Amino acid sequence: MLTLLGQLKVACTARDDLAKVVGEVFPNRPDSSVITSSPGLGVQLSARTLAEIGDERDRFANTRGLMSYEGSVPITRASGKKHHVGRRMVRNDRLNQAGYL
Structure with a gap:
């Protein structure tokens, strides 16, 4: 038991x-002021968000592309008179959890 407590203290x-x-x-990062300006994102969550997005600015064509990657853009399925709006299941879970407020 003392060994586990020692390992926990080190961790x-x-x-x-x-x-x-x-x-x-x-x-000191160039994008830090932009990311930390989001409501609810402090330094730790902003760093996690930047780590998941990456440094390549051209990776996403627009904001909607980034939001789709994060999983916050709903999927709309329509056929005839039926219309369904659902959650996106394919997403970056770590980025989604960091942005979930």
Whole structure:
């Protein structure tokens, strides 16, 4: 039991050290001010969001492309008189969880 507690303490210390480094390095990124301007995204979630999106700005043609990748754009299926709007199941789960407020 003491061995597990020691391992947990080491893991918690490593997590705290990583959070400190992210807090120091992320604000120096060129896109940090844009990402942190989103409501509810602090430094940690913004860093996670940037890590999932990547540095390549041309990857998404527009905002809707990024939102589709994140999974927040609904899928509309229509046939005849039937019309269904549902959730997108194919998405980047880590990015979706970071953006879920």
